[in-house]
Amino acid sequence: MTMYKAPLDDQRFALFDVLGAETELTRLVGGTEHTRDLLEAVLEEAGKLAEQVLAPTNGPGDEEGCHYDKATRTVTTPKSFKDAFKQFADGGWTSLTNPEIYGGQALPAVLGAATTEIFQSGNLAWSLYPLLSEGACHAMEMHGEEWQRQNYMKPIIEGRWTGTMCLTEPQAGSDLGLLKTRAEPGEQDANGNTRYKITGTKIFISAGEHDLTENIVHLVLARLPDAPEGSRGISLFIVPKVKVNTDGSLGERNAVSAGAIEHKMGIHACSTCVMNFDGAEGYLIGKPHKGLMAMFTMMNAARLSVGVQGLALAERALQNSLNYARERLQSRALSGPAFPDKPADNLLVQPDVRRMLLTQRAFVEGSRALVLYTALQTDVEARAADEAARKRAGELVAFLIPIAKGVVTELAQESTKEALQIYGGHGYIAENGMEQFVRDARIITLYEGTTGIQAADLLGRKILQLQGAGFKHFLGEISAFCQQHSADAALRTLVGPLAVAAKQWGDLTLQLAQRVQANPEELGAAATDYLYYSGYVTLAYLWARSVAAAEAGTRSAAFKQAKRDTASFYFARILPRTLTHKAAIEAGVDTLPSID
């Protein structure tokens, strides 16, 4: 059984000291609506729910898993889940960031990201049920019609229903242009809206069927009869599990059901379903053939949330491995006994154990700064009065999403691995709970676009196709920071290497752009190393900002020292990984010969 304590102080530091969230939000929204007091109070309540209700369900939920009944095609979730979901919905957490006109609380996305971290640390598998709903609401809000929002989105915001994203098919994973599910237009309903008949099979659908709510709203990608081939011929449909009458009441059961649930490596308590659509009734969202674009608007938020999942798992794994290292007595310090009255010293005296702990801490706090920074930019993009500010923030978000998803989830693999390693053989034993973090973490580099897809998105689309607009803003920010702090004694050892790494990042990008122009294969050969390179420099910048924020604030000397120590560790032992990635990028596509 593992423990969890919401890291409220670390979150406060990242939000208010490093990112200046209160000032930024007050500037954006005006008035005194989003005060620090309010944001902190929300975080505290989220912490209580996660610590007292969700965290205790994590291990037992994993052991119990989900159960599928073939006769009724229903899924039973672990027994504690229904009550946890009710408490979550009753607490208003399903409506936190949604618009007020649909029953939401319109709180900022950056607060949503911070509370999501807490809930996901509490129980990642459980948190997927409300998480997918957020994506579905976002798509309906952006692309749906008013009656669709009233009938399908509002009940989700009220916590009465959940939502799914039905994209993947057996032959269509990363390449959604290959999908085959069909949508045939049928008769009109009483309000004159065309009903479509959806037919096909989707696989790997998270929360596709469950017993937590009375209805599930599936957002389904399918092809209309006249659809062009490939990704330009995909439309998006709302397909409810239980049909909804025109007055919003529940009607008869729709022809959509779970054909099976997947038995998988981790997140056992989340039902991952094969969904069969047998002429199920649905409604088009947005324009015909523009479904993939509609899905992509919600994918930014979903990808950021998966980055937050990496942070959440790494945080909880760190907390447990740190406690264990304090208590476990083995061996003596290399320089002689540190606790001579005890039979052995604790693990913390071993430099190698400290290496593993500091790696985790550097990744966790750096990742937190990154996901919250990105989320805050989404608030600027959505709320700033000034159009230029909105545009700049949107470009920054587009650039940072593949890094926040791709890199934070990969670093979480290393973090959870090191956390288990600190437990030695005890980490491998299920009852200690550490192996669950490793298993659960594995999915996050796969769904919502694999790491390879994030890498291709960063280099191919965000840098080369969009001419690196967000990248230029970000490099500009780093450069301004380095100039501002060049004479700052506490930051001297950080600013120099950061400026060098950022300059090299720009040079490497230019060289790559030329090589890709000559041979497009170079893009694929470099993309993942480029993603990691970008991630390590991004975290270096945010670590330097964290030290600057700590020094400027009124926190204790020990707090400031901890920030300086972790940043020094990061710059000395982690940032040099960029050199390996640079060498791999420069080695080029010739080192990846074709395989017959």
Ligand SMILES: Cc1cc2nc3c(=O)[nH]c(=O)nc-3n(C[C@H](O)[C@H](O)[C@H](O)COP(=O)(O)OP(=O)(O)OC[C@H]3O[C@@H](n4cnc5c(N)ncnc54)[C@H](O)[C@@H]3O)c2cc1C
């Ligand atoms: C537990 C779980 C939950 C899921 N939940 C959902 C859900 O709710 N809704 C949903 O629709 N889907 C869901 N998925 C599906 C998930 O999003 C896909 O599995 C994922 O997008 C990858 O597709 P694929 O598995 O077909 O792999 P493939 O697309 O076959 O990829 C295989 C490998 O090839 C690489 N590759 C493929 N194309 C490229 C390229 N162009 N450039 C570089 N590398 C490439 C990939 O990076 C990967 O390493 C879920 C999957 C799992 C396992």
